[in-house]
Amino acid sequence: AQRVTQPEKLLSVFKGAPVELKCNYSYSGSPELFWYVQYSRQRLQLLLRHISRESIKGFTADLNKGETSFHLKKPFAQEEDSAMYYCALKDSGNTPLVFGKGTRLSVIA
């Protein structure tokens, strides 16, 4: 069964400190992995996806198939990064996303 685990419900860091939001998954095949962000009172937005290997707003995530992880990282946190972050995976085709429980990132000035 597909499962996404985000072990931290809340992560608080100081502005300028590095950030790492953990995500582990269980899936028998080769899933697509995503990070979504939800700012206060806004809808879910795609932050990045592993197949594009891009950096958005300074965030990066590397898929580690050996560790079945897709941790989200940013070297220097900004106050505007405070939000809920969801890790998600999907199978191929028009299949639904499976979400982790989310991690609330709070960046303290």
Added chain:
Amino acid sequence: GAVVSQHPSRVICKSGTSVKIECRSLDFQATTMFWYRQFPKKSLMLMATSNEGSKATYEQGVEKDKFLINHASLTLSTLTVTSAHPEDSSFYICSAIRRGIGYTFGSGTRLTVV
């Protein structure tokens, strides 16, 4: 592009009544839409997959007679919560897939059953 409009954003209804939530793809055609339910401080739980012109596929544990899904056109899927009870109070979110862009989400509907 790839905007999904969800309406209403908030609704309060009396126990026993029905509520309809609409999800529209504004600038693209969506053959597949998904309905999620989000509990406080918890993840998004997939309720069902809505396919245009056919019956929705419900996840295990989701009552299809209670949560009626209709996807009659390529731009509109509706979720009707029938005979609502306080335990149905939740945040409901729809999502659609746009080819080349991926998944896009509605802004959600906060349902409160009193």
